[in-house]
Every structure is written in C-alpha cells, then in structure tokens.
Amino acid sequence: MGLVATACSSALEELPDDTGEARDAIQDGYLDDGDRAVVGIYNDEIGAICTGSLIAPNVVLTARHCVSDMANERDGQITCRSTKFTDTHLARRxxxxxxxxxxxxxxxxxxxxxxxxxxxxxxxxxxxxQAILILDELIPESEAVPLVPRVDVPLERGEEYYAVGFGATNDLSTGAGLRRRRDNLFIDCVADGCPASVVKPTEWVGDTGICEGDSGGPSLDLMHRVIGVTSRGAEGCEYPIYGYVYGWAEWIKEATQHAADLGGYTAPRWATGFPTDPIYSAELGGACEQPDQCSTNACLDGYCTRPCTEIAACPSGYSCNDELGFCAKLPEPPPEDDGEGDGEDEAPAGSCSIQPRPDPTKPVPWLLGAAGLGAVASLRRRRSRDRLG
Incomplete structure (x- = not known):
C-alpha cells in the first residue's frame, strides 16, 4: 500500500496528477469555531500550515513532519523502510x-x-x-482551555472518536486554513493489532477523511481527550494513520513538565500521574436519591460521589472508601457539649449506588480537509512545491 503523508499544506503552484488525494471524503464535516485548543500552525520557514493540540498553556502537540525536513520520500509517498526525518526547523519561525x-x-x-x-x-x-512545540508565551485559559492527552488508558479497536484539523474541502483546495471537525469515526486497529508493514506499535489506524493540511491535528475520544496525532494515510483520504498518544505517554508528560518549568507554572495534573478521566475531578456532595441525578452516576448515602485512587485523592471532608473505591464523607465530629447523647456513636456503613456512565454528549460533526492553498497564499507570497510540509 502506498501511503501519502497528510502533512502541512503548502502553496503549490499546481496540484500533481499522481497524488490521488481526493478531498470529497471529508464532505460530512463542517466549520468548528469552538475547539480553540485545536490550534492552527503556520511554519514560516517552509511556508506551510499544519494543525496541533494545545495540551498545556505553552505546549502544542503536533506531527514531526510539520517541523522537520525528510529524506527518502518520493513524490509524497512514505516508505516505512527508508523515509527518515532530517533537519528540524527553527522554533522561532x-x-x-x-x-x-x-x-x-x-x-x-x-x-x-x-x-x-x-x-x-x-x-x-x-x-x-510526533513533536512538541513549546511556545515563547503562555496562552491564557480565557482564550483556550488546554486539552488533556489520554496518556493513561490504551485504545481499543472499534472505539469511537472525532477529529479536528485546518485542511481544505475539495480538489481545488478551497477552504484551507479553517478549522473543521468530523465525528462518528471509529478505530480500525491499534498498535500491534495493525499490519506491521505500514503501521508501527506506536501508531493506530482510524476511519476515514484525513487529508493534507490536517497533519499534527488531534483525534479525540468522547471524553474530549487527545488520543492520536494525524500522521499520514492512503490515497483517497482513506486509511488514516495516527501517532499513538498512549504509546508515547512518558515522553509527553516529561516534555510538558519541562515546558511548565520554562513557563513558570504548575504542570497539569495528568503530567504527574493524575487520571485523565474527568470523572476523577467531578464535584461531589450534591444531594441525590438515584445515581442518574449525579454527573458521576454514583450516589452514596444521599449525596453524589466520585471514584478515587491513591493518586486521585478525595477532597477535604471525604476519605477514599477502599472497599467501594469511591469518596465517602467523613463522620461529623461530636459536639463539644455531648449532653446525654442518643447512643448512636457509629456512622452508618452506607452503600454506593452506581450506574454505568453514559456516553457524553457527542460533539458536532467535523470535516477533515486537504491541501491549504488559499490560506497559505494570503500569509506568504512565496509559492513552494512541498506536499509534506
């Protein structure tokens, strides 16, 4: 199978006839104004665009071919046996x-x-x-809330995801440079479960719709965690191959902690081992009679609770019930003036009523695009022929 790197779009003077990169596979997506943590990338050194994921105030996760040159790629075709990265571009550009x-x-x-x-x-x-770009200033949370990479839970075949990118919409490359989104996508295979000749253990294969200009962009699970980094695909915008976030978890965490030191802020909790599932950060204590009255679908002795671990500890006033694995309220301290008392010295053991978590609200559909000529041309007059960056 010949694979085409779905990289940063460039200002090509003409589209070669032999790329086979049809753009109509992304026609079900549409413009996305809301996912501001999915950032557009402009590489001034080569005059090209890519996509990335803001995962901390000054950290952008993207594809390496968005920031590096390559050798032994031929007419846009990637060969796992021989294609190599060479010089890395200047971060300041x-x-x-x-x-x-x-x-x-x-x-x-x-x-x-x-x-x-x-x-x-x-x-x-x-x-x-995969590569990480550390920015020279922090992006305020009021502008974009960083995404959380799923560094602690592996993927499964058939799992649903959605994807976001700044690619184009058709063979004429119109609409390039606009953020689009597509959902209702499903994982085809993961790591060692994929054909070893074209997919490595630190990659996985998705559904459809990835083309030029979307490189470096994220695929996200239904909890809105980044699970993949767009790398390449086959002709016709099919067989998209993503860099596996879970496969490079330690590197992502270490680089993010390094960026936090440079930026003078506390590293996000996921970078130091806190679970990425948002249920571990949910508020608790609200009154409930049934599990479905709680965002966590867990009701304990009339109040909403959440799961806990040694790392994901409970807040003040609660302790982790080892038997249940959920946060339980600590007993109220006895009053200073005990009086005669009522003889009830023990707190009730309690029981936890839990329902399986429902799927979160599905995001709006998204469009994965292709070569972004128009947007790049408006930024840079120099026109280059570079289908991969």
Missing part, C-alpha cells in the same frame, strides 16, 4: 493561533523550543511522527 482561521488578521504565538522523541530510531518516519 513557527507560529500557532487559537483562532478558527489561519489568516492575516489572526492572533499568533511564536515558538520557543521543539522537543523531539527520544531514542536512536526516532528519525525513522513511521512510528515517530
């Missing part, structure tokens, strides 16, 4: 925006440092197409 458009009037943040994957084999394209 890479810019990101939280706006829904990569355009002349958008607000941009500049890069400060690029963090690459570790190891002697990290220059091989397949399995290593």
């Amino acid at each position: 890479i810019f990101v925006t939280t706006d829904a458009e990569i355009g002349r009037s958008s607000r941009y943040y500049g890069g400060r440092e690029i963090v690459l994957l570790p190891g002697t084999e990290a220059d091989s394209f397949c399995g290593n197409d």
Whole structure:
C-alpha cells in the first residue's frame, strides 16, 4: 500500500496528477469555531500550515513532519523502510493561533523550543511522527482551555472518536486554513493489532477523511481527550494513520513538565500521574436519591460521589472508601457539649449506588480537509512545491 503523508499544506503552484488525494471524503464535516485548543500552525520557514493540540498553556502537540525536513520520500509517498526525518526547523519561525482561521488578521504565538522523541530510531518516519512545540508565551485559559492527552488508558479497536484539523474541502483546495471537525469515526486497529508493514506499535489506524493540511491535528475520544496525532494515510483520504498518544505517554508528560518549568507554572495534573478521566475531578456532595441525578452516576448515602485512587485523592471532608473505591464523607465530629447523647456513636456503613456512565454528549460533526492553498497564499507570497510540509 502506498501511503501519502497528510502533512502541512503548502502553496503549490499546481496540484500533481499522481497524488490521488481526493478531498470529497471529508464532505460530512463542517466549520468548528469552538475547539480553540485545536490550534492552527503556520511554519514560516517552509511556508506551510499544519494543525496541533494545545495540551498545556505553552505546549502544542503536533506531527514531526510539520517541523522537520525528510529524506527518502518520493513524490509524497512514505516508505516505512527508508523515509527518515532530517533537519528540524527553527522554533522561532513557527507560529500557532487559537483562532478558527489561519489568516492575516489572526492572533499568533511564536515558538520557543521543539522537543523531539527520544531514542536512536526516532528519525525513522513511521512510528515517530510526533513533536512538541513549546511556545515563547503562555496562552491564557480565557482564550483556550488546554486539552488533556489520554496518556493513561490504551485504545481499543472499534472505539469511537472525532477529529479536528485546518485542511481544505475539495480538489481545488478551497477552504484551507479553517478549522473543521468530523465525528462518528471509529478505530480500525491499534498498535500491534495493525499490519506491521505500514503501521508501527506506536501508531493506530482510524476511519476515514484525513487529508493534507490536517497533519499534527488531534483525534479525540468522547471524553474530549487527545488520543492520536494525524500522521499520514492512503490515497483517497482513506486509511488514516495516527501517532499513538498512549504509546508515547512518558515522553509527553516529561516534555510538558519541562515546558511548565520554562513557563513558570504548575504542570497539569495528568503530567504527574493524575487520571485523565474527568470523572476523577467531578464535584461531589450534591444531594441525590438515584445515581442518574449525579454527573458521576454514583450516589452514596444521599449525596453524589466520585471514584478515587491513591493518586486521585478525595477532597477535604471525604476519605477514599477502599472497599467501594469511591469518596465517602467523613463522620461529623461530636459536639463539644455531648449532653446525654442518643447512643448512636457509629456512622452508618452506607452503600454506593452506581450506574454505568453514559456516553457524553457527542460533539458536532467535523470535516477533515486537504491541501491549504488559499490560506497559505494570503500569509506568504512565496509559492513552494512541498506536499509534506
């Protein structure tokens, strides 16, 4: 199978006839003004656009081919046996925006440092197409709330996801540079469960619809956690291959902690081992009679509770019930003036009523696009022929 890297779109003078990159596979998506933590990337060094995920105030997770040159790729075709990364671009010439458009009037943040994957084999394209761009200033939470990468729970075949990117919409590359979103996608295979000739253990294969311009963009689960980094796919915008976030979890956490030190803020809790499932951060204590009256679907002795672990400890006034695995209210301290008392010295043991968690509200559909000519041309007059970046 010939694979085409779905990379940063460039200002191509003409579209080659042999790419086979049809864009109509993304026609079910639409514009997305809300997911501001999915950022547009403009690489001024090569005049190209990509997509990335803001996972901390100054941390953007993206594809390495968005920030590096490559060798041994031929006419846009990636060969896992031979395609390699070479020189890395200058971080200060890479810019990101939280706006829904990569355009002349958008607000941009500049890069400060690029963090690459570790190891002697990290220059091989397949399995290593991830990079982190550390920004030179913090993006305020009022502008974009960072996404959480799913670094603690592996993926399963058939799991539903959605994807976001700044690609185009058709063979003429119209609409490039606009953030689009598509949902109702499903995982085809994960890591070792995929064909080893074209997919590595640190990758997984998705559903459909990924084309040029969406590279580096996220796929997200139904809890809105980043699970993949768009890398490449087959002709016709099919067989999308993503970098596996879980497969590079420790590197992502370490790089984020490093960025927090540079930015002078406390690293996000997931970077130090806190569970990424939002249920572990849910508020508790509200009155309930049935589990479905609680956002966590867990009602204990008339109040809403949540699961707990040694790392995901309970807040003040609660303790983790080891038997139930949920936060339980601590007994009220006895009054100073005991009086005669009523003889009830023990707190009730209690029981926890829990229902399976329902699927969260599904996000609106999204469109995965292709080569972004128009948006890049409006930013840079120089026209280059670079289908991968």
